[in-house]
Amino acid sequence: MSLVTLDSLLQKAKKEKYAVGAFNATDLNTARGIIAAAEETNSPVILQFAEVHEEFVPLDTIAPIYLDLAQKAKVPVCVHLDHGENFETIIKAIHLGFTSVMVDASTKPIAENTQMTREIVKIAKALNVSVESELGRMNKEDGTNTLDYNDMADTYTDPHEAKQFTAATNISALAVAFGTVHGLYAKKPNLNFERLKEIRDNTTVPLVMHGGSGLSDEEYRQAILNGVTKINYYSTMSFDVTNGIRDFLNNKKDAYLYDLDLQTIDLVKKNLIAKIKVFGSENQA
Ligand SMILES: [Zn+2]
Structure with a gap:
């Protein structure tokens, strides 16, 4: 059994x-691809589900x-709720067996x-579930390039x-804003590593x-060097995999649904x- 808490992975x-x-x-297939990547690299991994994806x-x-x-x-896998904004969703995730939840009241x-955050931590800790919370505000690319x-x-x-905030809440992890944005970057990212370092030191x-x-490999490395231990990565993967599926279908006219399953994984x-490999978690399982 390799279901673990966020706390154990990040410590x-x-x-x-x-x-x-x-x-x-x-x-299912994206989740299987995530586990397969972790197993092939002998790496711990966080498989997460965002509340907004209930759509x-x-x-x-x-x-x-x-x-x-x-x-x-x-390999060790943490099943985590990403951006839980509603109390009901967070409690439901804990009840269903998630080993970690993010409360987002940022x-x-x-x-x-x-x-x-304190309210969620009190419940989660009693059930050995980790809590991530966010301070600062993440900006989001919406395609308008503004x-x-x-x-x-x-x-x-x-x-x-x-x-x-961290002293008052007793959380397992803190999501921080220092220049990264949600979604695909429309131009060159502008990350403030000095700010990240100050947060780490405090x-x-x-x-x-x-x-x-x-982000570039160098930006990932800088972020890790300055205290980042969990990296949420989704949009680029989602976009690139979809393009890969399009290429596959253009080249294979007799494809069936199960071909798409295997391609996605x-x-x-x-x-x-x-x-x-860039995050450095290879062989850390
Ligand atoms: Zn996020």
Whole structure:
């Protein structure tokens, strides 16, 4: 049985200075590709489901599948709820057997964020479930190309608030904003590693980088060097795998649905193996 908590994965990663990839899936085949990539590299992995993806598949339908894959995997797997905004969804994920949940109240005032996070931590800890929470505000690319990467400093995580917040909430991991954005970058990313370093120096918890799509290998390494131990990576993988499937279909006119299943698993696996190697978690299972 290799279903583990986020806490156990990230404590080891923090100590040994690498990051564990956290990859989203909305279906069985993507999840199988994620596990296959981790097994082939002998790496721990975080298989996560975002609350907003309930639009594509209900949490209660997909949860037993993820948990079954995790339990049978040859490497440690944490099954994590990504961006839980509703109390009900978070409790449901814990009840279904997730070993980690993210509470995202980052758009609310810090007092409210602290209160909601504390409430979740109290319940989760009693059930040996880890909690990630977010401070600062992640920006999102929406395809309009209007987001100014040089004018986002007011949304960055404040290092002193991070210190107070982590002490008051007792969370397992803190998601921080220092210039990464959700979605595919429309232009060259502008990451403030100085800010990340300050947050690290003011806190003791493992730090999480959201918006990990489309960064250079050097940017990933810099982030890890400055305290990041969990990297959320999804958009680029999702986009590249879809393009790969399009190429496959253009070249194979007699394809059946099961051909797509196998292609998805294989393309996801290959895409993630490359990332796992950069994140440094290879052979850390
Ligand atoms: Zn995120």
